[in-house]
Amino acid sequence: MSIISVRDIHTQFDEKIVHKGLNLDINEGEIYGILGPSGCGKTTLLREMVLLQEFTHGNITILDKSLSNISQVNAQSLRRDWGVLFQAGALFSSLSIEENIALPLVEYTDLSLAMINEIVKFKINLVGLKSTDSKLYPSQISGGMKKKAGLARALAMDPKLLFLDEPTSGLDPISAREFDALILKLRDMLGLTVVMVSHDLRSIYDTLDRVAIIDEMKIAYEGTLSDVATSSSDFVKIFFK
Amino acid sequence: MASNLTYNLQGDKLSIKFSGELTLYTITTFQKQLQTISFKEVSLIALDLHELAYLDTAAAIFLIKLEEEYNTKSKKTRILCFNEKVLSTLELVKMQKTITNSEIKINDTKGLFLKSSIIKINKFFYGFLLFMEFFGKVSMTQLDYLKSLNNIRYKEIAFELNESAIKAIGIVALTSFLIGVVIAYQSAYQLKLYGANIFIVDMLGISILRELAPLITAIVIAGRSGSAFTAQIGAMKITQELDAMKTMGFDPFTFLVIPRIIALMIAMPLLIFIADIMGIFGGMIVSHIDLGISYELFLDRFREVVDVRHFFIGIIKGPFFAFLIASIGIYRGLIVKNDTQSIGLNTTKSVVESIFAVIVCDALFSIALTNLGI
Structure with a gap:
């Protein structure tokens, strides 16, 4: 069953056309990759999916809610159903790691502080951070830890959908493989649907179930990685050779 | 290894000989040397690179430009070289040149x-x-806020109040104290001439309460909190x-914008009150x-x-100035x-614009209140 469907998306900034009719479907429970050369609008598409940017024309449907002309109430409920991990973590710099993770719980639920603390501890362990790190501030931790903490925050509300923007970029190879393993583990444990933008070939082969490749403003290929050679796009030929 | 340039003129033939390592450090000296040669009777030029040990890309560009330059002056120019490395560098530069030349599009500037x-x-x-x-x-968002008391984010407002009011008390007090001293000191001299000493009280009272304290506070706060808001x-x-x-x-508006605006609107009148006290106190000491x-x-x-x-006129300006400073800073x-x-x-821009906006707002207040006879 498709959980996200993108239909005929056009995007234009001033005079620069980014997307010219994109169509894709993302099914429940899969890890879906959006790939393409730099500047092709992968991140833009991701930002359009999470309501950070408007598309010029077309429609995106997420969890049966259409994003064009979405009402405030629907948008708010969607935002609680997804978690987003930004490229550099985007932790709130004025809050410690545990406060960052606790924030959505404090704002959206009426849980007791003790309960929230328990949940935060669980999420910190889940993503592989040490509980002694939880009092540190974002400026005091490494890039890899920031990503893990950002992931823990994205998972705080137990979302159905997880969006990852280049999750392994800027990580050393060992941390990157760990992160891939973590994503796979989380998908199996929590039944998440994961949408990610990535450049990392290892990570692409290790984690992704299906991919969409954007090239020259259109979808050059959509499907499983094993059939990718059937595509005629130049980018695909060079990237996967 | 040092590099050298020698040239040899025989009738209408000129041979320029480069030797050693030709790199971007030596180009300028050679350029100057070459300018001193007179070409009037020359029709054939040979750039002799046989003794060149090394050529970098910058020097290759220099040589190719030289060749072009001489060719346009209708001298026949040739580059003589057997060294393959040097030749391949020259080839590389030539190739890039043809690529970039074909890419250049001339924009119509008219x-x-x-x-x-x-x-x-x-x-x-x-x-x-x-x-x-x-x-x-x-x-x-402000309207939404006012719908229910539960929507108000007291914690953020309190935090901002501490940041932009409590921590600013020292600097606002000191600045307005000094302004009071300076104004009193300057006017004391003039008033003494007329023996109108006691009128210093009227002067200080009205100017500080009505204009100076609000303006000085606003300027300090614009420099302090306005810039902080923008940078944060x-x-x-x-x-x-x-x-x-x-x-x-x-919503960033409920979490970041409104608490800051409200906090500053509460803080400003209080700071103006402190500025009033300190300004008058400074004037009093000088008097x-x-x-x-x-x-x-x-x-x-x-x-x-x-x-x-x-x-009251001075105090009432506070929230207006605060709104301008905070909203410009945050925007x-x-x-x-x-x-x-x-x-x-x-x-x-946020500091400059907010100070400008404050002064415009003050002018409007001045005109309105004078016309109203207050």
Whole structure:
């Protein structure tokens, strides 16, 4: 069953056309990759999916809610159903790691502080951070830890959908493989649907179930990685050779 | 290894011989040397590279340009070389040159003035619209806020109050104290000439309460909190914290914008009150020392001649100034682009614009109140 469907998306900034009719479907429970050369609008598409940017024309449907002309109430409920991990973590710099993770719980639920603390501890362990790190501030931790903490925050509300923007970029190879393993583990444990933008070939082969490749403003290929050679796009030929 | 240039003129043949390592450090010296050669009778030029040990790409560009230059002066020029490495460097540069030459498109610069000024006006208008949009959002969120007391984020407001009011007390007090001293000191000299010593009380009372204390406070706060708002929010935008807030469903307006505006609107009148006290206190000390007006006399006279409305006019300006400073500072923070230069530019602009806006607002107050006879 498709959980996200993108239909005929056009995007234009001033005079620069980014997307010219994109169509894709993302099914429940899969890890879906959006790939393409730099500047092709992968991140833009991701930002359009999470309501950070408007598309010029077309429609995106997420969890049966259409994003064009979405009402405030629907948008708010969607935002609680997804978690987003930004490229550099985007932790709130004025809050410690545990406060960052606790924030959505404090704002959206009426849980007791003790309960929230328990949940935060669980999420910190889940993503592989040490509980002694939880009092540190974002400026005091490494890039890899920031990503893990950002992931823990994205998972705080137990979302159905997880969006990852280049999750392994800027990580050393060992941390990157760990992160891939973590994503796979989380998908199996929590039944998440994961949408990610990535450049990392290892990570692409290790984690992704299906991919969409954007090239020259259109979808050059959509499907499983094993059939990718059937595509005629130049980018695909060079990237996967 | 040093490099050398020697040349040899035989009839109409000129041979220029390079030897050693020709690199970007030696080009300029050679250029100067070559300019001294007179070419009048020369028709054949040979650039002899046989003894060249090494050629870098910058020097290769230099040689090719030299060849072109001589060719255009209708001298026959040839490059003589057997060294393969040198030849391949020359080849590489030539190849890049043909690529870049074919890519260059010449922009038509005529008629651009009109176009660029229209684009500028358009941009300015768009910027104005964006500010209005920001203004509208602030008002809408403010209305939402007032619907229920539960919506108000007391914690954030208290935090901002501490940041922009409590921590600013020292500097505001000191600045206004000094302004009081300076004004009193300058006017004491003039008043003494006329023997009108006691009128210093009227002068200080009205000028400080009505104009100086609110303005000085506003300027200090614009420099202090306005710039801080821009830099904080701008940095949050660059690190994608604002995006993260939006995807988590936390409206930046309720979390960041409104608490700051409300906090500053509460803080400003209180700071003006402190500035009033300190300004008058400074003036009082100078009057005592310089003009021999005792503190009792000063305060007696103050109560007699300075109407309480001057004090209220000064205080009432506070929230208006605060709203301008906070909203300009925050707006500038929100439109920061994704680079660090943009933070600096917008911080500068936020301070300049908010001080300007405060002075315009003060002028409007002045005109309105005078016409109303207050």
